[in-house]
Amino acid sequence: MSQQRRQFLQRTGILAAGIVAGLCKPLLALAATWNKDAFGAKTVADALKGLGAMGAVPSTAIVIEAPQIAENGAVVPVEVTSNLPGTTSMAVLVEKNPFPLAGKFDFREGALPYAKLNVKMGETADLRVIAWAGGKTFVATKEVKVTIGGCGG
Amino acid sequence: MAAGPMRMRATQGAGFTDVRVLMTHPMETGQRKDADGKIVPLHFIQNVTVKLNGKVVVEAETSQAVSRNPVFSFRIKGGAKGDKIEVSWLDNKGESTSIESAVA
């Protein structure tokens, strides 16, 4: 465990998280939207079309942190940050997955354009991250190699 | 863990509050076969919402490509000790869960 994580856990040890695990279905159902066209797309091109991000411009201001080699494709940690001023949304796509779009994050006033998640990757592929900023779309990619381990039995 | 606990930790970082949330969910792709060779139906979280003191700050749409038992981190500008953070999820079957805690 990293020093950082240990400190993190110690610091948060005092926090008694009040768990309010309840059903608030009607409220959420009303608020929720889910982009069927983009998430149902089987190719990156169709997913980008669904997102309205076809002409995204490459940008080094999008930072993708992911391992170069993943020991297992079932869990690939990905951390995305946009340093583009006025970033309102980011999307994470896994190029060779059956459905490439993994997630889209809308950041409202008060949130930083940052997200960390674990994604599944069927095979070695590029991660493609889109950012929306100032009415334009930007893109960055990073390859993650996925390997086979174990006895396979 | 088909149904189980949810966990959240909101901690102050350098100029932001780090919100780490763990969810118990199978995130089925609809392509996996169970022990009897039957396809396990598609079952995954579609929406994740983060609220700060009741106001929405992050709205996420997700797919079955997110790993089982999802773990997300988000960052909220500023954030003071005691601020209320609420995270909720909604899946494709209409099930949902939420968790609330204060910034530590």
Added chain:
Amino acid sequence: MRHSLPLCFAAMLAACAAPATIGERPEVTTGDLDRITAVLKRDFHERGQAKMDRIELDAVQRLCNLHSDNPPEALAKPLEQAQFKAIPFPEGNLIGDWKRGERVAQSGRGSMWSDKPGVQDGGSCYNCHQLSPREPAHGTLGPSLAGFGKLRGTSAEMQKYAYGRIYNSKAYNVCSQMPRLGHAGTLNEQQIKDLVGLLLDPASPVNQ
């Protein structure tokens, strides 16, 4: 680089901190082997195709356990010869279909309690060996077999060697770490021929 200088220092330090016996393979006597077998008989139970007779040691296992996998020549040779004699070499061409062989080489199934009884399509070859250079995810417990046939040709002698080595590796090196895949009933004659094809066929990816 696994044997970098600082690493050796770390290893030395770690070794100093531990009792001298740790890490070494202990000497065992025939009495020890009998005691261990009795413990295993008490602590294990059959499951699926993995029956309790698998606990019993045969002559090869007994010899290798007694001599830390390094038995004297005088004991090893006769046993190797006996193992060799028991290999049922088929007549004629032993080069099977390398495509089927590749599937057998890729699969890690077979002979486990979790497998269906009977022969599965699994030789577990890539778990330990490099074969086709197209498969980067190969183990390193055994030697690389890339280019195996290219280097050795396809003579009847070589076919027989490859077949025999897969059927019963202990016929060539009595304490080899490689399973006796034919002898143990994990692979059948056709599957071993297909693996010979994978190793020797000039068209096989192993020889590209």
Added chain:
Amino acid sequence: MTFKLGLVLALAAAPALAQQSPYAEYQRMALENAPVELFELGGEELWKKRQGPKNASLERCDLGQGPGVLKGAYAGLPRHFADTDRVMDLEARLLHCMTTLQGRSRQEATKRVFGNADRPSEMEYLSAYVARQSNGMKIAPGRTHPKEQEAYDLGRKLFFHRAGAWDFSCASCHGEEGKRIRMSDLPVLSNPQFARPLMATWPAYRVSTSSFVTLQWRMNDCYRQMRMPEPTFGSDTTIALIAYMMATAAGEPYRGPAIKR
């Protein structure tokens, strides 16, 4: 003087060691983002849950540091317990507490010791919860009682004992430095240098199956892949092997539960 130099060099080598595996970066990131705490939470609930014919919780269970003491308990196992006159690992001891404190039958309590992603087992949840309380404490299994020495010796012999349909011992795969199965590195578990970091991170969340796995499971699944019959849960054989490997890792600060491939 020379010793000091060696120490400095060894310390300097620590980061180099961590860099050794091409997966080091993956393992660091995956651990930071792993759902291990969910299992610890589930374990805490089970520890406190009243169940069995005696309608009792496990809160008075003695894991070697006194009834109900969890801090450092895992790092001190396996060890000899006077009440059973037996060397026990965490899972065997938990089973003992389920049968004695909760009055459950051995058969019922071991009906499902290894779970899966859909339904983890009680042992898995409880192992996660108990192991966490040894975080940062040095691994120090019992080595003084004659039965502890006996278990260690048996474990060491078992580690190298070749048997079964494929003539394997533990050392067939975990006996030589720098080897791997497919792309998985194979730690030499008889060598403290490799046993220490490995044993310090069990039990663990296994990302390939999204399930939480314990050392009893690891022994069981290795024997499955060695083409042997099945070792009985909590048997002397499995405990002896765990005792041997934990003793080989002694002195390492425990830092689990962690993740595995």
